[in-house]
Amino acid sequence: MTIKLKVENVSKLFNDKRGEGLSLLKQGRAKDEIFRDIGVTVGIDNVSFEVNEGEIFVIMGLSGSGKSTLVRTLNGLIKPTMGKIMIGGDDVASCDAKRLREIRRREITMVFQHFALFPHKTVAENVAFGLRVRGLGKDERRQAAIEALARVGLQDHADSMPDQLSGGMQQRVGLARGLATDPEILLMDEPFGALDPLIRREMQDELIVLQKELKKTIIFITHDLNEALLLGDRIAIMKDGAFVQVGTAQDIVSHPADDYVRAFVADVDRSRVFTASDIAKDADHIPVHTKAIRALAVMDKAGVDLAHVVDAKEMLVGAVTRETLEAAKPDTPVADLMDTDVPSVSGESYINEMYTAAQSGAPIAVTDEDGKFVGSIEPASIFGHLASDESAGDDEDGTADDALPPQPAAPEPLGSDVRDAKQERPNQ
Amino acid sequence: MSPSDLLILPFEDWINAFVRGFLVPNFRPLFRALQVPVNEVLQGFDAFFAWVPMLAVTAAFALLAWRVVGRGMAIVTIVGFCFIDMIELWPETMTTLAMIITSVLFCTVIGVPIGILVARSDRAWKLTRPILDIMQTVPSFVYLVPIVMLFGVGMAPGIIATIIFALPPIIRMTNLGIRNVRGDLIEAAEAFGATPTQTLLEVQVPLAMRTIMAGLNQTLMLAMSMVVIAALIGAGGLGLVVNTGLGRLNVGQATAGGVGIVILAIVLDRITQGFAEPGKGQKTGLIAALKSFVSGQTVEPASQTYSDKTA
Numbered sequence: 001m002t003i004k005l006k007v008e009n010v011s012k013l014f015n016d017k018r019g020e021g022l023s024l025l026k027q028g029r030a031k032d033e034i035f036r037d038i039g040v041t042v043g044i045d046n047v048s049f050e051v052n053e054g055e056i057f058v059i060m061g062l063s064g065s066g067k068s069t070l071v072r073t074l075n076g077l078i079k080p081t082m083g084k085i086m087i088g089g090d091d092v093a094s095c096d097a098k099r100l101r102e103i104r105r106r107e108i109t110m111v112f113q114h115f116a117l118f119p120h121k122t123v124a125e126n127v128a129f130g131l132r133v134r135g136l137g138k139d140e141r142r143q144a145a146i147e148a149l150a151r152v153g154l155q156d157h158a159d160s161m162p163d164q165l166s167g168g169m170q171q172r173v174g175l176a177r178g179l180a181t182d183p184e185i186l187l188m189d190e191p192f193g194a195l196d197p198l199i200r201r202e203m204q205d206e207l208i209v210l211q212k213e214l215k216k217t218i219i220f221i222t223h224d225l226n227e228a229l230l231l232g233d234r235i236a237i238m239k240d241g242a243f244v245q246v247g248t249a250q251d252i253v254s255h256p257a258d259d260y261v262r263a264f265v266a267d268v269d270r271s272r273v274f275t276a277s278d279i280a281k282d283a284d285h286i287p288v289h290t291k292a293i294r295a296l297a298v299m300d301k302a303g304v305d306l307a308h309v310v311d312a313k314e315m316l317v318g319a320v321t322r323e324t325l326e327a328a329k330p331d332t333p334v335a336d337l338m339d340t341d342v343p344s345v346s347g348e349s350y351i352n353e354m355y356t357a358a359q360s361g362a363p364i365a366v367t368d369e370d371g372k373f374v375g376s377i378e379p380a381s382i383f384g385h386l387a388s389d390e391s392a393g394d395d396e397d398g399t400a401d402d403a404l405p406p407q408p409a410a411p412e413p414l415g416s417d418v419r420d421a422k423q424e425r426p427n428q
Numbered sequence: 429m430s431p432s433d434l435l436i437l438p439f440e441d442w443i444n445a446f447v448r449g450f451l452v453p454n455f456r457p458l459f460r461a462l463q464v465p466v467n468e469v470l471q472g473f474d475a476f477f478a479w480v481p482m483l484a485v486t487a488a489f490a491l492l493a494w495r496v497v498g499r500g501m502a503i504v505t506i507v508g509f510c511f512i513d514m515i516e517l518w519p520e521t522m523t524t525l526a527m528i529i530t531s532v533l534f535c536t537v538i539g540v541p542i543g544i545l546v547a548r549s550d551r552a553w554k555l556t557r558p559i560l561d562i563m564q565t566v567p568s569f570v571y572l573v574p575i576v577m578l579f580g581v582g583m584a585p586g587i588i589a590t591i592i593f594a595l596p597p598i599i600r601m602t603n604l605g606i607r608n609v610r611g612d613l614i615e616a617a618e619a620f621g622a623t624p625t626q627t628l629l630e631v632q633v634p635l636a637m638r639t640i641m642a643g644l645n646q647t648l649m650l651a652m653s654m655v656v657i658a659a660l661i662g663a664g665g666l667g668l669v670v671n672t673g674l675g676r677l678n679v680g681q682a683t684a685g686g687v688g689i690v691i692l693a694i695v696l697d698r699i700t701q702g703f704a705e706p707g708k709g710q711k712t713g714l715i716a717a718l719k720s721f722v723s724g725q726t727v728e729p730a731s732q733t734y735s736d737k738t739a
């Protein structure tokens with residue numbers, strides 16, 4: 001995976017004319033202490049991180065934690081007091097004005113919290129602004145603007161003025177403006193923060209859809225943890241200018257680094273954080289031509305009453321129960337005994353999308369995007385994952401596993417390793 | 429007992445020595461040269477307004493007033509201008525108009541760049557502000573003294589006095605307009621790689637336009653108020669009519685001149701105010717207005733608002 005943006009030890013102090021604040025900060029003094037003693041505001045306190053190509057990296061923190069300051073150092077709108085910001089081969093923090101403009105014109109754009117659309121320009125002119133400053137001709141600009149507007153579904157509003165549009169539409173224009181120059185990196189500073197909750201949800205979903213297609217490298221700022229968990233491939237939790245924890249949504253919810261993060265995640269909707277492959281267990285599965293007697297042996301070993309059946313390509317085809325196997329002749333192939341109507345979910349579904357599948361009470365089969373069987377979930381165990389205390393979140397490595405032997409010794413093909421399935425998910 | 433018993437300062441002599449002994453002999457050519465562009469522009473406008481028929485001028489102003497302000501103002505313009513013509517002051521009014529336009533033009537050309545400059549540097553604004561304060565507290569009469577010393581009398585010196593007197597508001601308002609442009613819009617321009625000049629021309633100046641127009645309106649009104657005073661040092665037009673009327677104790681003539689000035693002032697004031705008011709003037713450009721006038725349709729800035737549902 002290529003690293004698109006590399007931030008190294010960036011700090012920013014406001015009103016620190018004599019550098020006293022920086023030395024206090026290096027001595028490990030707290031942000032409010034430094035402000036109280038010498039009136040210097042610590043905006044960013046020694047932050048380092050890397051963002052991979054095609055990743056949505058979310059920076060989440062309360063108001064005043066330094067998110068806007070940090071995101072503005074990334075495109076040089078704010079010069080950090082110290083540290084490096086590497087984009088391509090350039091250090092944004094130290095390159096000259098001309099080079100910085102070039103980077104802003106080609107490689108990195110921004111979407112603003114309050115849209116920041118130019119009220120005297122039409123929607124299309126707004127969207128084409130980056131191309132205009134780059135010196136592109138009128139027709140080319142217009143065409144690129146219309147294309148970018150089409151991506152956000154606003155091509156019909158190209159000649160409207162921004163104030164004729166609703167907030168949600170205005171921010172779509174803001175997004176189109178950010179996309180029109182086809183940058184590698186998109187900075188978004190609380191882009192949906194000024195929108196109504198319903199519109200915000202709509203925009204979040206749209207961004208997810210858009211990102212599937214565009215695969216931009218996105219730095220997304222938010223103060224809303226649920227938004228962070230929904231959008232972020234990785235999330236950084238920021239407090240008093242410093243990163244407290246960086247990790248995937250699942251990491252942060254199931255292993256909060258400290259009490260600050262713990263307090264945050266306490267009332268997170270876990271059903272929207274954990275996916276089927278996060279909570280799926282390894283489970284033995286039976287090839288479709290296995291005879292009943294062999295299948296029974298596998299199930300005995302595993303101590304289960306139901307096993308999923310796969311074909312030669314490991315695709316899920318059904319499930320058999322101990323009852324049917326015992327009632328059948330020993331050499332009947334399971335193909336003739338299995339129930340093909342089994343509840344199954346894709347590994348990427350969130351828990352809140354699994355409730356219907358859980359209704360029958362039977363174990364739910366989990367498949368990857370090709371339909372291959374990767375594991376199964378006991379409906380009863382789902383609720384364990386929704387409880388907010390950490391031990392419940394850790395269930396997958398704990399008590400529930402006792403029901404199944406971790407390393408079944410059966411000669412039959414074993415359930416694919418759930419861990420592998422997890423690693424195949426992008427950006428984990 | 430007072431300080432003057434102890435010491436008398438020959439202040440007058442100092443000033444005389446400075447102006448007569450230093451400024452005038454050394455800089456006369458410069459001051460003469462300064463008059464040249466003013467004279468050229470003034471004569472151009474004067475000749476133009478003398479050449480254009482009264483009805484054409486009236487029609488043009490009425491049209492402008494109609495588009496920028498409204499129908500009522502268009503009627504006021506027509507009635508007012510006809511009245512001026514019927515009291516036989518049309519040529520004088522056109523001379524005054526040429527003088528005003530010349531002064532305001534120079535004020536704009538000088539004032540807007542200065543305003544932009546001081547808006548971009550706090551230090552420059554700190555230096556400029558007290559100068560503007562002084563310029564606006566000095567009574568207009570007092571300007572005449574050094575002007576006459578340096579430039580002599582006549583049309584051009586009168587206009588130069590007017591330019592200096594009317595300059596401060598446009599500088600102030602340009603500065604204010606540029607400084608008041610929303611910070612995130614400037615950030616947005618920069619974030620997309622605009623140079624400082626591009627940011628200025630694409631974002632700051634257009635968004636400051638209304639405020640600059642309000643400054644232009646104030647500048648214009650100050651210039652109008654100098655019409656009579658400038659006539660004292662040889663500028664012509666309606667000011668001269670008022671002055672001669674007063675000199676001959678001809679109340680009728682002085683009043684006629686005064687009424688002419690008032691009518692012209694009202695028309696110019698309302699039209700320039702219209703440009704500065706929100707919702708008018710900017711979206712419907714002059715060209716569009718003229719086109720619509722010709723085609724008989726009205727162009728209104730579209731004001732539909734879409735709800736999120738239609739998105």
Ligand SMILES: Nc1ncnc2c1ncn2[C@@H]1O[C@H](COP(=O)(O)OP(=O)(O)O)[C@@H](O)[C@H]1O
Nearest residue numbers: 014041042043062063064065066067068069070
């Ligand atoms: N230009 C500035 N001058 C002084 N302090 C500032 C400035 N900009 C931001 N700060 C301070 O830096 C801290 C971080 O602000 P900000 O980055 O805006 O936080 P956030 O975006 O997370 O709400 C705050 O304490 C804020 O008061």
Ligand SMILES: [Mg+2]
Nearest residue numbers: 067068069190
């Ligand atoms: Mg912020």
